[in-house]
Amino acid sequence: MTNLAKRIFYKELVSYRKRSSTYLSPIVFFLITIALYPLALSNDPADLSFLAPGITWICVLLSTLLSIQNIFNEDFEDGSLDIFFSLRVSTLSLVIVKILVNWIFSSLPIIILSSTVVFLLFLPSESLVILLTSLLIGTPVISLFGALAGALSLGKSSILGPAIVLPLSLPILILGTSAVSSFLNGENPSFYFLMMLAIFIFLLPLICYACIGALRLHYE
Amino acid sequence: MIYDFNDYNFHVWLVLLITFALISLNLIVPKIRLNKINKLKKIDKN
Amino acid sequence: MNKTFNNLKTFYHKLGSSPWFYKISGITIPYVALFSFLFLSIGIVWGVFFSPTDFKQGDVYRIIYMHVPAASVSQAIYYTMTVAAVVSMIWRMKMAGIFIKSMAPIGASFTFLALISGSIWGQPTWGTWWIWDARLTSTLVLFIFYIAIISLYSSFSEKKSADQAVSILTLVGAVNLPIIKKSVDWWNTLHQPASIKFTQSSSISPEMLYPLIISIFGFYLVVLLSGLMAMRAEIAKREINKEWFKNY
Numbered sequence: 001m002t003n004l005a006k007r008i009f010y011k012e013l014v015s016y017r018k019r020s021s022t023y024l025s026p027i028v029f030f031l032i033t034i035a036l037y038p039l040a041l042s043n044d045p046a047d048l049s050f051l052a053p054g055i056t057w058i059c060v061l062l063s064t065l066l067s068i069q070n071i072f073n074e075d076f077e078d079g080s081l082d083i084f085f086s087l088r089v090s091t092l093s094l095v096i097v098k099i100l101v102n103w104i105f106s107s108l109p110i111i112i113l114s115s116t117v118v119f120l121l122f123l124p125s126e127s128l129v130i131l132l133t134s135l136l137i138g139t140p141v142i143s144l145f146g147a148l149a150g151a152l153s154l155g156k157s158s159i160l161g162p163a164i165v166l167p168l169s170l171p172i173l174i175l176g177t178s179a180v181s182s183f184l185n186g187e188n189p190s191f192y193f194l195m196m197l198a199i200f201i202f203l204l205p206l207i208c209y210a211c212i213g214a215l216r217l218h219y220e
Numbered sequence: 221m222i223y224d225f226n227d228y229n230f231h232v233w234l235v236l237l238i239t240f241a242l243i244s245l246n247l248i249v250p251k252i253r254l255n256k257i258n259k260l261k262k263i264d265k266n
Numbered sequence: 267m268n269k270t271f272n273n274l275k276t277f278y279h280k281l282g283s284s285p286w287f288y289k290i291s292g293i294t295i296p297y298v299a300l301f302s303f304l305f306l307s308i309g310i311v312w313g314v315f316f317s318p319t320d321f322k323q324g325d326v327y328r329i330i331y332m333h334v335p336a337a338s339v340s341q342a343i344y345y346t347m348t349v350a351a352v353v354s355m356i357w358r359m360k361m362a363g364i365f366i367k368s369m370a371p372i373g374a375s376f377t378f379l380a381l382i383s384g385s386i387w388g389q390p391t392w393g394t395w396w397i398w399d400a401r402l403t404s405t406l407v408l409f410i411f412y413i414a415i416i417s418l419y420s421s422f423s424e425k426k427s428a429d430q431a432v433s434i435l436t437l438v439g440a441v442n443l444p445i446i447k448k449s450v451d452w453w454n455t456l457h458q459p460a461s462i463k464f465t466q467s468s469s470i471s472p473e474m475l476y477p478l479i480i481s482i483f484g485f486y487l488v489v490l491l492s493g494l495m496a497m498r499a500e501i502a503k504r505e506i507n508k509e510w511f512k513n514y
Contacts, residue, residue, distance in 0.1 A: 148438065152431050156421045163417060164435065167410045168442050171449035178453065199445060206441060210434050213355070217427040231390055232314060232328045235383045239332045242375050243306075243488055250368075250495035257502040261512065 005093040012101040015074070022067055023105040030063040030110050034120055045122040052121035053131055053180035056114050057173055060107075060135060061142060061166075067106035068146025069153070069161040071098055072215065076154050085219045095211045099147045107139040130183045134176040137196045142169045144200075144207040151214035172196060282359045284501045285510045291494045298494065302487030309335075309481025317474050329387040331478060335485035337380040340408060343373035343489065347415075348440040351433035361497075363429025364504070366436060367419055368496035372489060374412035381405055400454035404447045411439045425504060 016022060037055045038048060048055075075081040075098075084094055114135060117123045123131065145168045146161070153160040179192035280286045313331030320327040347366050354362035384402065385395045396402070418435055422428030505511045 148434075152418060152435060153421060160414075160418060160421055163410070163414045167407050167414065167446075168438070170407060171442075171445045174449045174453040195449075203441075207438065210438055214431060214434050217430050229325050231326055231386050235329045235332050235386050236310070236314065238382060239310075239336070239379060242379050243492075246372055246375055246488075246492040247495060250492065250499040253499040254495070254502055257499070257506055260506065264512070 004089060005097050008094055008097045009101060012098060016101060016105045019074075022070070023109060026063040026067045026106050027109055027113060029066055030059050030113060033059045033062060034117065038121070049122040049124060052117050052123035053127075053177050053184075055121060056117050056123070056131060057135075057138075057177050060110055060114060060139065061169060061173060063110055064107050064139060064142055065146060065162055065165055068102055068143055068165075069150045071102050071147050071150045072154055073150070076218070081215065082219060085216060091212050091215070092208060095147070095208050095215075099143050099208075102147070103140055103143045107143060111135045111139065124184065127180055127183050130189055131180050133193060134179040134189075134196070137193055137200065138172045138176040141172050141196065141200050141203060144203055145169055148207050148211050148214065151211045154215070154218055171199060175199075282357075282361050284361060284364070284505060285514075287361060288498060288501050288511075288514070291498050295491065295494055295498075298487060298491045302484060302491045304484075305480055305487055306484030309477050309479075309484045313474075313477035313481055317477050318471070320474075323391055326387060326390050329383055330474075331481045333380060333383040333387060334478060335482040336376045336383060337405065338482055339485045339489050340373055340377040340380050340405070342486070343369055343376065344408065344411070344436075344440065344443070347373070347436050351436040351440070354429055354433040355437070360426075360429065363425070363433065364497055364500045365493075366415070366429070366432050368500050369493055370412055370415045370419070370432075372492050372496065374409065374416060376485075376489070377405060377409040377412060381409060398454075400447075400450045403450050403454075404443075407446055407450075408443070411443070415439070 034055065037051070041047065041051065072081060075084075084091060111132060115128055115132060117131075118125050118128050142165070145165045149161040149164040152164065175192045175196050179189040179196075182192065183189045310331055314328050317328070319325055347369055350362040350365045350369075353359050354366065381402070384405075388397065389395050415432055415435055419428050419432045422431060502511065
């Protein structure tokens with residue numbers, strides 16, 4: 001099983017490296033949406049630094065949404081998913097590895113990039129660590145929901161994905177932004193981190209099996 | 221009593237109207253769907 | 267003991283058979299219609315026209331006789347859909363899929379009613395149509411869940427896989443709804459709105475409570491009625507080419 005997972009992992013890495021648009025477009029999207037907020041709201045540093053955690057979280061959420069929906073699409077179209085499901089090998093490792101690689105390629109660059117909000121949105125620099133930690137813990141959960149939405153709406157209209165992912169990821173959004181704002185109010189944000197971590201651990205097996213079930217629907 | 225039409229009663233009437241519209245919509249739509257299928261069945265039989 | 271269990275088991279198996287359900291629901295619908303009409307009209311007419319005026323809010327409070335039943339029903343429908351989703355995933359019972367498919371629009375419409383009646387009620391009493399309060403937000407999320415379930419169902423052309431996909435989504439939603447509710451509560455305590463309090467502390471008087479209970483009961487009966495009718499229509503649509511339906 002670990003051998004198989006490793007092989008899927010390398011195969012995924014290669015295929016992501018070849019399709020640079022899948023990880024470049026979320027980055028472009030993220031930078032542009034961050035730039036939209038000062039243009040639309042105000043360029044006053046005081047306003048922006050107050051709104052910065054929320055804006056960053058919304059932009060990260062939307063740009064991961066952009067990439068995660070197509071997580072299974074390519075394999076579905078070229079038939080490799082079909083082979084996987086007929087081989088009766090561990091589909092669990094396939095799903096987990098695919099989500100992991102997608103997170104590395106689409107969420108991780110955005111999280112690193114989001115440290116620029118210190119300059120762009122005048123986020124108080126001491127709270128940057130808190131923001132990045134909340135993103136690191138929170139985005140895997142969003143990736144899980146995105147994978148489920150992608151598996152359910154395989155080969156269908158892409159408008160379904162956001163309708164499934166966004167309401168499900170409300171708790172993460174609330175906890176992530178609350179962590180930063182509670183830190184700015186001088187409180188200890190560790191409660192919010194632990195809560196997000198608990199949600200992730202609780203949902204990981206559930207969503208993975210739901211993904212397998214949803215993918216299997218297309219091969220019955 | 222609600223019979224005199226002042227500003228506040230209007231809200232109650234509005235909610236009452238929406239309630240009945242939604243409930244009757246929920247009852248009429250399946251009725252129409254079933255009737256359509258039954259009509260098809262009748263045509264099929266003849 | 268064993269006998270009742272066996273009876274329950276046969277009842278459960280019968281529930282899974284669509285011809286049996288189609289026949290039985292055809293017989294029961296008139297009675298359910300009669301009782302739901304009776305309870306609903308008694309509850310609402312008593313509440314709206316004959317119950318005493320609230321000394322604090324005046325006559326607007328009468329919206330409670332539509333708002334509270336709708337809110338109660340909208341959550342109850344999601345619970346029953348969750349049970350059906352479990353049944354549909356474990357035993358692949360097709361009636362469970364039909365149930366979810368038929369109940370989702372009904373749930374959506376009652377959630378919509380709860381939202382809109384709440385906002386019409388809020389306008390004169392609190393001065394705003396909408397406020398980002400915990401309960402309103404989680405009801406809005408519930409509404410979005412219903413819409414997502416309906417749209418996911420309609421995106422499949424194959425009924426069997428549509429049933430399974432919708433069951434998966436319903437279950438994941440059911441697991442997440444408590445988390446969403448809890449987190450919205452935290453969020454609300456962080457951003458406590460200044461003056462408006464939604465929780466009613468005053469105890470309700472019996473002359474107001476009885477019509478409310480009757481009205482809630484009437485709403486549940488109406489949901490049962492429209493659910494039965496929608497399921498019948500769905501069965502007819504799916505089994506139009508089956509032999510039993512042609513001869514029915």
